[in-house]
Amino acid sequence: MTRFLCRVAPMLAVLLLTACSASNMSRLEVADDGEHLQLYSNNSLLASRLSVEEVRRKRVNDLLYMQATLENGWKFELDFQYKIKWFDQQGFELAPQSQPWRQLVMAGRSQANVQAVAPNPSAVRFEIWVRE
Template identity: 30%
Template sequence: MKYLVPLLAVCLLAACSSRPTTSGIGVEQASAQYQQQLKVDNPDLAKKLAITDVKTRQTNQLTDVVVTLSSQYKKSQYLQYQFTWYDADGFVIKGNHSPWQALTLFGFANMQLPGLAPTSDAVTFSLAVREVSTEAQEFKK
């Protein structure tokens, strides 16, 4: 009985580990796997975002994706995102960028972003994300 309490405490601490695991893959490992698909020009913003999951399927011969974008930051972020599609040789499919879409990503939240390839030639993608200014814009005459 005297060994049961310390053993139980160790098991509880192990269960409350700070690194969540899903399907046997740690979030940090999954995030690193998808980071090449995330394009952020602002280094400060890049530290606050991660792609933690990508699901793909074929719909009417087009690649259909759902990207999970995760906030690594405690405050809300006001963003825009855009998919860019590439062919099998890695070339951008010209003229087929998706439009910029508005997104509010709350602190430490996850958001699923859907994308559909514009042609059947598209086999992969990148996701560009940029910050939207929340300051009032003044127009001077």
């Protein structure tokens, strides 16, 4: 019995620890100011695997419409979330609490286009935020 407890207790402790660990909140920010693409990253694992190949933008009925081509440079599947933040001319974020995190699963070494439409016509700039 003692031997059994000695074996089981450490296993249980490891399981409890893993069950309570926090998720990784790495971020990669892409800001499009219309002139060039800026990449901000906290040098996380996700940011090192993910890159933005191209950003396109156009106005559809006064609303800013964006498309970003993301590339998974890793050889395995990448499962992450992204969010588009929209800003007006003065730098105010538009509808900050209403833009959801969207799920994206990319196969290894693949590209995917993400698209979004600004919440209202005052948007002139956007940022893409990603996290695991």
